[in-house]
Amino acid sequence: MLEVLRVLNHHIIPSPSTAPTTAATSAPTTPRNCPVAATYASAARRTTSPVTSENNMLKQSDFSRPSSPPTFPHATVVVRFDRQAAQNRPPPTQVCPTTIYSAVDKALSGPIGGSGFLAGAQWRRNGNLVLHPALDFCTAKFIAEQCDLIWAVIRPLMGLKEKHPCPIFDTDEKWHTVVFHGVPMPAARRTEAFTPSIVRAWAAPRGEVMGHSVLCRPEDFQTRRSVALRVSLSSEADARKLIENGGYMLGARCRVSRYVEKPRKAPSMS
Numbered sequence: 001m002l003e004v005l006r007v008l009n010h011h012i013i014p015s016p017s018t019a020p021t022t023a024a025t026s027a028p029t030t031p032r033n034c035p036v037a038a039t040y041a042s043a044a045r046r047t048t049s050p051v052t053s054e055n056n057m058l059k060q061s062d063f064s065r066p067s068s069p070p071t072f073p074h075a076t077v078v079v080r081f082d083r084q085a086a087q088n089r090p091p092p093t094q095v096c097p098t099t100i101y102s103a104v105d106k107a108l109s110g111p112i113g114g115s116g117f118l119a120g121a122q123w124r125r126n127g128n129l130v131l132h133p134a135l136d137f138c139t140a141k142f143i144a145e146q147c148d149l150i151w152a153v154i155r156p157l158m159g160l161k162e163k164h165p166c167p168i169f170d171t172d173e174k175w176h177t178v179v180f181h182g183v184p185m186p187a188a189r190r191t192e193a194f195t196p197s198i199v200r201a202w203a204a205p206r207g208e209v210m211g212h213s214v215l216c217r218p219e220d221f222q223t224r225r226s227v228a229l230r231v232s233l234s235s236e237a238d239a240r241k242l243i244e245n246g247g248y249m250l251g252a253r254c255r256v257s258r259y260v261e262k263p264r265k266a267p268s269m270s
Contacts, residue, residue, distance in 0.1 A: 075140035078170040079129040087217065089165075092129075092158035097121040100154055104131065107153040108138075108146060118143070129154075144169040144210065148196065163218075165191040168211040168232070175210050175232040176239035177259035183229045183249045189221045199231060202249045203242070207235030226252075230259055 081092055100121045108117040119132040131150075133143050143150070147169040155164060186193035191214045200209045215228040229249060233239050242256040 075133070075135075075171060077131040077133065077140050077143045078124075079131065080168040080170050081127045081129065083213070084165075084167050085127060089218075090160065091127055092160055094123045094127075095157050097123065099157060100129070103153045103157060104150050107149055108143075140171040141208075144171050147211075163190065163192075165213070168213055170211070175234065176236045177230060177232045178239050178242050178256050179215065179259045180229040180231060180247060180249045180254040180256055182226045182252060182254050184252050185221070185225055185227060186250065191216075191221075194229065198250075199229070203231055203233075203238075203247060205233050205235060205238035207233055207238050210234055 085091060097120065101118055104121070105115060105118040109115045116134050117138045119134040121132065122130050124130060131143055133140050147166060150169075151166040155162075155166075194212060194214060196209065196212070199212045203209060210232040212229060212231045215230055216224060239258070243258055247254055247256050
């Protein structure tokens with residue numbers, strides 16, 4: 001029996017063997033110039049930049065800085081003398097803005113009553129006159145609608161003759177300007193014959209007629225049988241309808257086109 005157990009023990013339990021020290025193997029090492037296989041952790045470490053204290057302060061300041069509300073300039077009325085200069089008309093005398101302010105405010109208070117419709121007046125470098133309405137009492141649109149009344153007051157102050165046409169009173173609103181072609185020459189043969197009420201009655205817009213002017217030199221008024229009339233409208237739909245269908249002015253059917261301002265020619269240096 002002891003002999004049988006000795007035989008089984010010999011076959012089941014291997015005898016311990018000591019490995020020679022010379023045969024010991026070390027773990028394989030990766031060469032320095034060999035690329036290392038990319039892993040998700042290593043890729044994340046490479047792509048994610050550390051958040052420094054400076055970046056953190058910038059991000060916090062962006063969110064903590066209060067945003068100031070946008071400011072919009074007050075609406076003004078610009079008396080466009082620069083367009084008349086392009087037609088070789090004499091420039092106005094730039095009288096004191098205080099004188100203009102007093103005269104215009106007094107003229108507006110006459111038929112309406114009250115005072116303080118105008119906040120101030122100033123001249124620009126290009127020769128235009130700017131009227132600032134008192135926003136508590138009136139608007140730029142109201143000032144522009146009183147162009148005939150205002151022009152009758154400020155024209156003598158500027159040393160301009162009575163036949164000098166009223167310039168365009170421009171506002172900050174977007175206008176849609178068209179041109180009536182072949183408008184009959186009035187019997188008076190003067191630009192003053194095209195009053196705002198007459199132009200509006202014939203143009204018949206749903207919106208407002210913001211301004212108008214005759215595209216004709218003064219010396220040609222005595223020889224021309226028809227003129228082109230520039231009309232500025234507040235409604236784009238009105239302008240589009242006139243361009244597509246045409247319109248009537250002083251009893252004549254006229255072709256209507258969109259107004260395109262011609263570029264000014266540079267003065268010759270010769």
